[in-house]
Amino acid sequence: MKKKLSIVDIANSLNISKTTVSFILNGRAQEKRISDELVKRVLQYVKEVGYKPNSLAKSLRTGKSNIIGLLVQDISNHFFATIARRIEDLAYQNGYKIIYSSTDNDTQKTRELIAMFRDRHVDGYIITPPDNIEEDISDLIKDGFPVVLFDRYLPKVATDYVVVDNLFSTFNATQYLIDKGHKNIAFITYSSIQTQMIERLEGYEKAMHQSKLKPNITEVDFHTTVQEMLKLMTNFLEKNKDVDAILFANNHLGKCGLKAIRKAGKNIPGDIALIAFDDYELFELYTPAVTAIAQPIDEIADNVIKLLMERLNATVPEEKNQHITLATELIIRDSSN
């Protein structure tokens, strides 16, 4: 194991001061009036021996790490995995690396993760916030860290965020079902105080009200296992034989719903019509294909990074916050009926 070169080794080899080497490597040669000739000599030598500054030492002194902390709800969920992947690529293009973790929507875990990120001196945060995390996020912002939220936001916290138009999305989807003649449209969602879930619920309720239809809302606890969820859904189907359409508030619920409906031997969309929030290969390829509300995954990632980069590159902290709301697309796959 050949010993790693340090800046002192470089300086000694060239008989100059490590200060000079540091200035040159950080592009401050001109400003510090280092002669072009020496700059060339140093860069040449550094390249020749393959010297790389120790970034820990660098971070320790500068307080910067070129690392972004990404906290998603669950990296094994397709929606988050795809966004995480694109964020990773975009960050990389901007010279940043990503450290990520799954919050599991667990407040305590998220707290610890934020503490760990701070500890590792990450430069900025991208977070899908769980409940009751307002204070921790406010602290981050107060301490000057750029924070961008996505998928949902925290009404009490002034920060940048990127979300989709949840209310209109479910309103529109519900309206679509109503227009197709459905009367008993159920909405299955998580019992959540998170903005995205509340808005999705409101969109559904608004459409039902407008058409003077009776809402039928089922709220499932977030930590319900897949097994329990299946039981719940099966139960629901048995007790709600008159329901002729279901709107699911996210892809996981939609998936479990599909399984239950399949087990119950019902036909889609003959016996029961379905729409799921979040599109998914499963919904596309399922037979018959399932209509879904597709979120603009790439756009979400693009905007998240854009907002974060703006803050990271700002010389003076920007007071005003940017809120970006993107449109979804209702992908109709049961038009034949």
Add this chain to the structure above:
Amino acid sequence: MKKKLSIVDIANSLNISKTTVSFILNGRAQEKRISDELVKRVLQYVKEVGYKPNSLAKSLRTGKSNIIGLLVQDISNHFFATIARRIEDLAYQNGYKIIYSSTDNDTQKTRELIAMFRDRHVDGYIITPPDNIEEDISDLIKDGFPVVLFDRYLPKVATDYVVVDNLFSTFNATQYLIDKGHKNIAFITYSSIQTQMIERLEGYEKAMHQSKLKPNITEVDFHTTVQEMLKLMTNFLEKNKDVDAILFANNHLGKCGLKAIRKAGKNIPGDIALIAFDDYELFELYTPAVTAIAQPIDEIADNVIKLLMERLNATVPEEKNQHITLATELIIRDSSN
């Protein structure tokens, strides 16, 4: 932004040396003969003011970071996302954090990522290696870093790895198709020199040979887009009307194959029987459900972490390497035919 406390602040507040504080916080009080009374006083005070040592400074001095670098092929792929998620949880339980990135099977990108991980002083590496990365991984091992590979291994590199019994899996799956009376069984795979792909091919070939059937192998370039893949598959179906069964070498190929078959209006398994490597919700819920080779995802993650922890906790570097091969399960979903 209240200034963060440093160990010097603690020492000054208590009128003792920072050395003493450091010893106490690192559990070396006894060894260093610090009085129980002082230990108590320091711990009490540290807790009271909420002091946390700066881990960058710590890492800089000790060379340890308690961070594991995880390089998967593509985090947006369900198989890798699920394993990554579990590895993350298990590492967390063992006091380690994960930094991960997707390699995209791109050698150059992987090289840069390994360099970045080294740079951040990660303590150990978990990698799904792309082609031609042997030298970089050997360097890591030579320099004393624990490395565990999974999903595939590098025959020329002596290291720990966790894989599944690919050859038997495809052999068994092919045999299942043969037993069901299929004669023209095609195998669609990536043109890859990676061990897992080679073994899957060999398993298929072995079964076909044993039954004196003619192999029909299509190799697709790894970087083919979904669009191109669909065209390829559609083309394949048109030119191979006699094919009555297809074995796909991984979930992505299986997914694209399903789409193409659906577009071609063929019935599964009536017109054509399918088996995909990697199980998937899609395959389970597709109508009719698709038979698949399920990898033991949790077991893979468990063993990867187990091997890595053994190396990380070893006081003397272990010479012998451990190779773990796990069984897959053929999940039969078209038994009615």
Add this chain to the structure above:
DNA sequence: ATTATCTACTAAACCTGTTTAGCATTACCA
């Protein structure tokens, strides 16, 4: 001729911990 300014660098402090080497005391033993 003297002072100011510029050029081209550098010594030393700093970031925040860990680790090595060592220094007063007090206790113990012959």
Add this chain to the structure above:
DNA sequence: TGGTAATGCTAAACAGGTTTAGTAGATAAT
């Protein structure tokens, strides 16, 4: 009573960079 050992703690070096403050010598201005 003098020498050794144990106790309890600390100063300083170190990890590897960045940044501040400054210096020696050349040139320009007064």
